[in-house]
Amino acid sequence: MIVETYQNMLVLRTLKSGEVYRPLPSVTMGRAYRCLTDMLGMNCECPVFGVLRFHRKCSDGKGASSVKLTLDVPDDRVWLTEYSVWAEFLFNLKYTKPYDYTRVDPAFMEECSQRKLNGLIHALKKQKRPFQYRVPQVVLEEIRPEWLVKYKVKLK
Numbered sequence: 001m002i003v004e005t006y007q008n009m010l011v012l013r014t015l016k017s018g019e020v021y022r023p024l025p026s027v028t029m030g031r032a033y034r035c036l037t038d039m040l041g042m043n044c045e046c047p048v049f050g051v052l053r054f055h056r057k058c059s060d061g062k063g064a065s066s067v068k069l070t071l072d073v074p075d076d077r078v079w080l081t082e083y084s085v086w087a088e089f090l091f092n093l094k095y096t097k098p099y100d101y102t103r104v105d106p107a108f109m110e111e112c113s114q115r116k117l118n119g120l121i122h123a124l125k126k127q128k129r130p131f132q133y134r135v136p137q138v139v140l141e142e143i144r145p146e147w148l149v150k151y152k153v154k155l156k
Contacts, residue, residue: 001078001130002149003071003138005050011143012067012151021143023048032090035101039125040079042141050138052080052130066154071147073140081124083135089120 007021014021023046026033033046053070093101095108095117102121104114130136 001073001075001138002053003050003073003078003140004053005048005069005071005138005140005143007048007067007069007143009066009153012069012153015069015143015145015148018145020145021048022046022141031101032093035089035093036081036086036124036139037141038101039121040081040139042079042139044141048140048143050140052136052138068152068154069143070149070151071143072149073138073147077140079139080127080130080133081137081139082133083137085120085123086137089124092117092120 011021022044025045030046036042037044037047050071092112095104095112097103097105102117104112104117
């Protein structure tokens, strides 16, 4: 699959030196990312996010990073989620038990039902064909140097 992702120059340097890039755990989004990698059965501490070329995108990522990477990733190394479902899960994560994202904390049952949370988790876990997503979000465990097809450095 052709994946596009915006990253910083350090990622490009890592790939050009022949090394695999695996992001470090996020301080601010750590719990959410651990939940997602657990749901998808991924083997990483922090996922890499991207978009599929020729598919609808929610954001172009240009504001956050300085290098657009175009990758040719083997299909079996790509997980897909629906962008809006991931965003809704992030919003509702605050209503879950501190150490169990699959259970709504009883104190917040009015804000988020267990049924709703189960539906979000199920939707995130279920892998579909790319065109079955409205806005597909790519999730990767890593970026391998051999996947790099091209890159474009954003001028300031």
